[in-house]
Every structure is written in C-alpha cells, then in structure tokens.
Amino acid sequence: xxxxxxxxxxxxxxxxxxxxxxxxxxxxxxxxxxxxxxxxxxxxxxxxxxxxxxxxxxxxxxxxxxxxxxxxxxxxxxxxxxxxxxxxxxxxxxxxxxxxxxxxxxxxxxxxxxxxxxxxxxxxxxxxxxxxxxxxxxxxxxxxxxxxxxxxxxxxxxxxxxxxxxxxxxxxxxxxxxxxxxxxxxxxxxxxxxxxxxxxxxxxxxxxxxxxxxxxxxxxxxxxxxxxxxxxxxxxxxxxxxxxxxxxxxxxxxxxxxxxxxxxxxxxxxxxxxxxxxxxxxxxxxxxxxxxxxxxxxxxxxxxxxxxxxxxxxxxxxxxxxxxxxxxxxxxxxxxxxx
Amino acid sequence: xxxxxxxxxxxxxxxxxxxxxxxxxxxxxxxxxxxxxxxxxxxxxxxxxxxxxxxxxxxxxxxxxxxxxxxxxxxxxxxxxxxxxxxxxxxxxxxxxxxxxxxxxxxxxxxxxxxxxxxxxxxxxxxxxxxxxxxxxxxxxxxxxxxxxxxxxxxxxxxxxxxxxxxxxxxxxxxxxxxxxxxxxxxxxxxxxxxxxxxxxxxxxxxxxxxxxxxxxxxxxxxxxxxxxxxxxxxxxxxxxxxxxxxxxxxxxxxxxxxxxxxxxxxxxxxxxxxxxxxxxxxxxxxxxxxxxxxxxxxxxxxxxxxxxxxxxxxxxxxxxxxxxxxxxxxxxxxxxxx
Numbered sequence: 001x002x003x004x005x006x007x008x009x010x011x012x013x014x015x016x017x018x019x020x021x022x023x024x025x026x027x028x029x030x031x032x033x034x035x036x037x038x039x040x041x042x043x044x045x046x047x048x049x050x051x052x053x054x055x056x057x058x059x060x061x062x063x064x065x066x067x068x069x070x071x072x073x074x075x076x077x078x079x080x081x082x083x084x085x086x087x088x089x090x091x092x093x094x095x096x097x098x099x100x101x102x103x104x105x106x107x108x109x110x111x112x113x114x115x116x117x118x119x120x121x122x123x124x125x126x127x128x129x130x131x132x133x134x135x136x137x138x139x140x141x142x143x144x145x146x147x148x149x150x151x152x153x154x155x156x157x158x159x160x161x162x163x164x165x166x167x168x169x170x171x172x173x174x175x176x177x178x179x180x181x182x183x184x185x186x187x188x189x190x191x192x193x194x195x196x197x198x199x200x201x202x203x204x205x206x207x208x209x210x211x212x213x214x215x216x217x218x219x220x221x222x223x224x225x226x227x228x229x230x231x232x233x234x235x236x237x238x239x240x241x242x243x244x245x246x247x248x249x250x251x252x253x254x255x256x257x258x259x260x261x262x263x264x265x266x267x268x269x270x271x272x273x274x275x276x277x278x279x280x281x282x283x284x285x286x287x288x289x290x291x292x293x294x295x296x297x298x299x300x301x302x303x304x305x306x307x308x309x310x311x312x313x314x315x316x317x318x319x320x321x322x323x324x325x326x327x328x329x330x331x332x333x334x335x336x337x338x339x
Numbered sequence: 340x341x342x343x344x345x346x347x348x349x350x351x352x353x354x355x356x357x358x359x360x361x362x363x364x365x366x367x368x369x370x371x372x373x374x375x376x377x378x379x380x381x382x383x384x385x386x387x388x389x390x391x392x393x394x395x396x397x398x399x400x401x402x403x404x405x406x407x408x409x410x411x412x413x414x415x416x417x418x419x420x421x422x423x424x425x426x427x428x429x430x431x432x433x434x435x436x437x438x439x440x441x442x443x444x445x446x447x448x449x450x451x452x453x454x455x456x457x458x459x460x461x462x463x464x465x466x467x468x469x470x471x472x473x474x475x476x477x478x479x480x481x482x483x484x485x486x487x488x489x490x491x492x493x494x495x496x497x498x499x500x501x502x503x504x505x506x507x508x509x510x511x512x513x514x515x516x517x518x519x520x521x522x523x524x525x526x527x528x529x530x531x532x533x534x535x536x537x538x539x540x541x542x543x544x545x546x547x548x549x550x551x552x553x554x555x556x557x558x559x560x561x562x563x564x565x566x567x568x569x570x571x572x573x574x575x576x577x578x579x580x581x582x583x584x585x586x587x588x589x590x591x592x593x594x595x596x597x598x599x600x601x602x603x604x605x606x607x608x609x610x611x612x613x614x615x616x617x618x619x620x621x622x623x624x625x626x627x628x629x630x631x632x633x634x635x636x637x638x639x640x641x642x643x644x645x646x647x648x649x650x651x652x653x654x655x656x657x658x659x660x661x662x663x664x665x666x667x668x669x670x671x672x673x674x675x676x677x678x
Contacts, residue, residue: 092570093594101594101618103569230442231431246611255432255440255624265611272585272607276600276624279440285594285618 003115004056004320004337009047012321017055020111020119025070028123030062030080032339034143035114036311037323039173039334040264045324048266055112056320058084059146061139062339064127065117073124079134080127081297082120083289084108084147089125099125099290114320116339128293131301140308140336141300144178148334149296149307150289151262152178152239156186157292158260158283159235163187168224169209170249171239172200174310174334175262177207179237181307184208185299188235192227194220194248200333203309217244224252232257238284243268255279262287311336342454343395343659343676348386351660356394359450359458364409367462369401369419371678373482374453375650376662378512378673379603384663387605394451395659397423398485400478401678403466404456412463418473419466420636421459422628423447423486428464438464438629453659455678467632470640479647479675480639483517487673488635488646489628490601491517491578495525496631497599497622498574502526507563508548509588510578511539513649513673514601516546518576520646523547524638527574531566533559533587539672542648556583563591571596577623578602585609594618601626650675 003017020029036059044051064078074080087094087102094102106121120126134142141149152175161167161183169176169183172195183191184207192211193204201212213223225232232254238245241263249259250270261284275282299305313332315323323335342356359368375398383390403417413419426433426441433441445460459465473481480488491514500506500522508515508522511534522530523546531550532543540551552562564571571593577584580602588598589609600623614621638644652671654662662674 092568096593096595098595098618101616229431241611243611254435256435256437256627261615265615268611268615270609270611270614272580272582272604272609275609275621276604277440279437279624280622282614282621283619285615288595 001116002317003112004317006044006051006054006056009045009051012045012056012324014318014320017115020117022066022068024121025068026122026124027068028064028071028074028120028127029066030060030118030120031065032060032062032113032116032118034139034339035060035337036143037114037320037327037335037337038147039175041324042328043264043266045328055115057112057114058107058109059143060108060113060118061143061146067123071123074127074129078129080129081142081145081293082127083150083293085286086121086126087290088122089290094125097291098288100286100288114317114337126290128297130297138300140311141306142297143336144307144310145293145296145300147289148174148310149178150292151175151287153182153292153296154287154289155179155237155239155260155262155284156182158258159237160258161186161188161235164189165234166190166192166228167235167237168192168194168233168252169237169239170194170245171263172197172204173239176237176239177203177310178307179239180204180209181207181305183237185305192224192233206309217248220248221251228254234258235260239263241265241268246270250275250278250280253278253280257281258283260284310334314338340455341656342451343656345383345390345393345395348384348390351384351395351663353657353659356454359456361405361407363460364407365461365463366407367403367410367413367459367466368405369399369457369459370404371399371401371452371455371457373478373678374399374656374676375482376453376659376666376674376676377486378514380663381667382603382605384667394454396451396453397446397448398482399447399452399457400482400485406462410462413466413468417468419468420481420484420632421466422489422632424625425460425465426629427461428629433464436630437627439625439627453656453676465629467636469636477639479650480645481636482675483646483649484632484635484639486628487513487649488517489631490514490626492521492631492635493626493628494518494576494578494599494601494623495521497597498576499597500525500527500574503528504573505529505531505567506574506576507531507533507572507591508576508578509533509584510602511536511543512578515576515578516542516649517646518578519543519548520546520644522576524644531563531572545648556587559587560590567593573597574599580604580607582607589614589617589619592617592619596620597622599623649673653677
C-alpha cells in the first residue's frame with residue numbers, strides 16, 4: 001500500500017509499505033476514506049520532536065475490510081471513525097471516560113494512518129460505526145471527529161464551558177477553532193477567540209466566537225480581564241502547548257475558573273506557587289475522543305455541526321509533502337488527504 | 340496587647356503591641372478566645388520563607404468587641420470564626436465560592452492573630468457568628484475551622500472525594516488529618532493515609548482512614564497503585580507543598596482522577612508533559628474557608644465532628660516560643676494558644 005513516511009524533519013515521502021495484517025483476534029483493518037495532517041505532526045516536521053523514517057498520521061475514517069475472530073461491535077463493510085488512541089473501552093479508566101489513558105492505550109500515530117490501509121487494535125473498543133454509508137460531503141466532518149473536533153470538544157468540557165460562562169480560547173488552529181464550536185454547542189454565553197489571522201478569525205466567528213482578541217501574552221491576558229470585569233474568563237481552552245500559551249491560559253482564567261488544556265506540552269514548566277495562588281482548575285491531556293464519538297457522529301450525521309470546515313486544503317495522499325509544507329507555512333489551517 | 344512576633348528564623352517572642360483600632364467602617368475588632376500555630380508558620384521559622392520582626396498567626400476565634408458603622412452581619416458580643424483570608428463575600432469570585440481569592444482578599448497573616456486582639460477587615464464578609472456562646476470544649480474545633488479543617492475540607496472537595504471513591508492523603512499534619520475527616524464526611528469509600536508516625540496514624544484511623552501507607556515517593560506511589568488494582572486513587576489530597584509531595588500526589592492519581600492540593604508550594608515546578616499525560620484534574624490553592632464555615636460550624640456545634648483533636652499541645656500565648664519549638668521538632672502536630 002501507499003503510505004506517508006517522514007524520513008527526517010522536513011522530508012515527507014509517500015512510499016510503498018506492506019499491507020497491514022491481523023495478528024490478534026481483537027484487530028480490524030480499515031481501508032481509509034480520508035486521513036489528514038495534524039498540527040502535532042508539525043513538531044517533528046520542524047525538528048522539535050524526534051523523527052526517523054517514521055510512518056505518519058493518527059486521524060482516520062474508512063471502511064472495515066477485515067476483522068479478527070473476537071471483534072463483534074463492527075463488521076466488514078461498516079464505515080467507522082476512531083480515536084487517535086486505540087482503547088479497550090472496558091477498563092476502569094475507559095469506563096470513567098478517559099479512553100486515551102486506557103491501561104491498554106495504543107497510540108495510532110505508531111501505526112500511521114496517512115496510508116491506504118490501517119490496522120486498528122482493540123477494534124471493538126476503538127471504532128464507532130456511522131449509522132450507514134456517509135454522503136461524501138460528511139467525510140471531512142467525520143474525519144475531524146477523529147481528533148481535532150474530539151480534542152476541541154474535550155478541551156471545552158475540561159474547561160467547563162456552559163451556560164452563563166465566558167470562554168476564552170488560546171490558539172486558532174483547528175483544535176482551538178473547534179473548541180469554539182464545542183463551547184457554543186455546550187451553551188457558553190460569550191466566546192473570546194484569541195487570534196490575529198483574518199481567515200481564522202472569520203471561521204472562529206462562524207463557529208460561534210462573539211469576540212476576537214488579537215493581543216498575546218500579558219497584553220492578551222490584560223485584554224481578557226478588561227472584557228470580563230477584571231475577573232478573567234470562567235473557562236479557558238489552551239490549544240497550543242507552549243510555555244507562553246499555557247501561562248496565557250492560566251493567567252486569563254479567574255480564580256475558581258477552569259483551564260482545559262489540550263496542546264501537547266513542549267518544554268512547559270509550571271511554577272507551583274503561581275499555580276497555587278491562581279486558584280484555577282487545570283485539566284487536560286490527550287483527549288479521550290472515544291468518549292465523545294457517538295455524540296459527535298450523531299451531531300454531524302444530523303448536519304447540526306460542520307467541523308469539516310477546518311479543512312481548507314484537500315490533496316491526494318500522494319501529495320502529502322505539499323500538505324505538510326502548506327501547514328508549516330500557515331498557508332493552510334488543516335489539510336485533508338484523500339485516499 | 341500581648342502578641343507573637345517572629346524576629347528572625349527560630350526567634351519567636353511575645354511582646355507588647357498597640358491595640359488595633361477601627362479605621363474603616365467595615366472593620367471589626369475581636370478579642371481572641373484562642374489562636375494557634377500553623378504548619379505554614381514553620382516555613383519562616385526554619386528560614387525557608389523571609390521573616391523580619393513579623394507579627395504571626397492567621398487562625399482565630401473570639402468575641403467581637405467593636406464594629407465599624409457599616410458592619411451589620413455581626414454585633415458586639417458575638418462569638419465568631421473567620422477565615423485566614425478576609426474577603427468581601429460579594430464579588431463574583433466570592434459568590435462562586437473562592438473567597439480566599441476575593442478581589443479584595445486580605446491575608447490575616449499580615450495582621451497577626453497570635454495576639455490578644457485582632458482587627459478583622461471586611462467583617463461582614465469574613466466572620467461567621469456561632470449560634471451562641473460556645474462551650475469551652477468546642478473552642479478547639481471552632482478554631483480548627485478557621486484554617487486547618489477548612490483547608491482539609493477544601494482539599495477533599497477539590498479532590499472530589501465522595502461515595503465510591505478511593506482517596507489517598509499525602510501529608511499527615513493537621514491539614515492532611517482533617518482532609519481524612521472531610522473525605523469520610525463526604526462519603527468516601529476508602530481512605531488511605533500516607534504516614535509513618537504512629538501517633539498520627541492513630542488519629543488518621545480515628546478520623547476515618549481505612550488504610551495506612553508508610554512508603555513515600557515512588558515507593559508510596561507503587562503501593563497506592565497496588566492497593567487500587569493498578570489504576571491509582573480516584574482522589575488524592577496533597578497537604579505538604581514540596582516537589583516530592585506534589586509528584587507523589589499526581590502520580591498516585593489515576594488518569595481522569597482529581598488532585599486537591601493545599602500545601603503552600605515551595606520550590607515546586609511541574610513538568611508540562613508529565614502533567615499532560617497524567618490526565619489528572621489539578622485544583623487547589625489557598626482554601627476558600629469562608630465557603631465552608633457555616634456548614635463546618637454547624638457540624639461542630641452539633642458535635643458531629645471533632646476536628647479539635649488535632650491540637651495535641653495547649654499553651655498560654657506567653658509560651659508561644661515553646662509551641663513553635665514543639666511543632667518544629669515534631670513533638671506536637673498542632674499547638675493551640677490560649678489567650
């Protein structure tokens with residue numbers, strides 16, 4: 001099969017790899033309908049994470065082509081969506097809704113879903129079938145559910161976005177934008193997008209942002225306080241993962257408020273005493289997308305939300321390298337790869 | 340009046356200071372019935388926090404002797420309990436239950452309540468009157484409500500202790516011990532005290548601990564996991580404030596679980612990536628004791644809880660120096676000063 005491999009930072013190739021085969025009775029194999037490039041794929045692309053002839057991709061939708069003997073919740077021919085972490089969905093951690101930290105959690109990034117086929121471990125616990133074969137126009141939104149929508153949704157839930165709340169969103173990538181959409185769906189009263197890019201501001205407003213703040217860092221925090229009677233936001237979504245963005249999120253949150261952080265931390269160190277006196281709730285990590293998939297698939301199926309709009313560039317799998325370049329150069333927010 | 344002043348680390352004296360006077364119409368003055376020494380007072384005593392001829396003490400119960408013109412919720416003669424932070428109890432932060440981070444919050448430690456009299460700013464928002472003049476035997480428990488009980492209670496609430504939960508408690512000082520009591524009152528199923536001192540283990544059991552773990556650090560974390568099916572505790576109370584205790588608390592908590600941390604952070608730095616992948620909820624800070632005071636006073640008044648048992652040494656105010664020595668040398672868990 002054809003698959004994306006990152007040989008080294010900046011060196012993305014589409015190559016022939018062996019087709020996956022079922023090795024455990026709980027495995028399934030899917031034929032990808034679409035995959036995509038994640039903001040987190042830019043860390044190794046830019047040399048900030050280690051990479052060495054690494055298969056890429058962890059987001060996926062597609063059709064089941066083969067199942068192991070013990071798979072009973074999906075069948076060959078089903079159109080499925082799964083999370084970027086495979087999970088058993090039966091352990092106490094999964095049952096509490098934290099499937100991304102399942103005691104058997106397996107990162108799909110280690111398999112690489114920017115490919116024609118993908119092996120899905122623990123298929124019963126990982127995959128959710130759609131109600132039927134989706135209209136092609138729904139595929140981008142279903143693909144978004146696999147990570148960026150699920151992650152933005154988790155961030156909004158972790159930040160306790162809801163009625164009466166003012167929610168600020170740090171980060172205007174796909175996850176931050178879909179955190180805005182999630183906050184709107186969860187009933188937030190006011191949603192402040194922190195963004196300085198006109199195209200992303202426009203999508204933020206379309207997804208539900210009521211205010212835009214262009215300032216960053218201390219100036220951004222001051223502006224959020226100014227907009228919230230000096231108190232800070234009730235809820236802040238952090239969707240970047242840098243020291244600056246984390247401190248911006250914590251400092252923009254009022255005492256007793258909630259920070260939902262989903263940007264993968266890079267060289268972040270939190271000062272204990274500042275955190276102590278901030279009085280905020282801090283919760284986040286790799287989003288347990290599986291928890292939200294049934295609800296998100298239904299919202300998409302019913303055309304109540306359109307998260308697929310975050311894809312502003314669509315390329316065939318063979319042109320993945322151009323997709324990486326476009327995201328790296330900020331010419332695209334999120335790139336969909338047709339398979 | 341007589342009052343405790345710490346001249347320098349290890350140098351505690353009882354001296355004559357000017358009686359407090361009302362300067363704002365929202366002030367009150369109380370005559371202390373009792374005060375006490377806090378574990379956090381040991382930080383400057385040991386030279387870990389700056390101290391220079393500093394009035395000491397932030398816990399207090401007593402009788403109102405004078406009120407400003409705008410004080411209406413307490414009157415002269417009332418027996419009152421207050422938090423270690425004065426608060427207006429009307430701003431949005433207070434109304435959300437975070438009075439210790441009130442936009443007008445004032446630390447009582449800056450006034451010093453190890454003294455015969457104390458000025459109470461924002462008396463209406465800070466003080467809660469007891470239903471009547473308390474029996475002398477209730478005074479230690481009411482004094483505990485002023486900080487250590489309220490702080491332990493907040494830690495248990497922040498850690499979401501409750502029915503069906505396994506709660507681990509890091510720290511066997513007065514706050515940790517009262518966190519155990521709080522977890523029991525909140526209905527926790529299992530409460531694991533982390534302690535290696537026989538006398539504190541005994542009090543922990545009396546307050547509701549079902550298990551004792553003597554190991555610390557990584558070994559302590561391993562033991563908590565062993566006791567919880569490999570998952571970690573649902574809820575962990577951190578009541579120390581060091582790097583080791585914070586990491587012990589975070590690592591002993593299962594993914595999706597809750598850490599309630601109330602030990603004042605000293606040189607604590609949290610690695611963003613480890614916190615990210617821990618998947619825990621982190622909440623804490625200076626406890627909003629005022630939120631809990633009405634409920635805690637009632638529980639004490641009805642003799643349903645007896646938090647005053649944490650006081651294992653009672654001394655007259657004039658012997659405060661011996662009280663500091665006894666706590667520093669761990670001869671006493673918590674010292675009550677009669678005034």
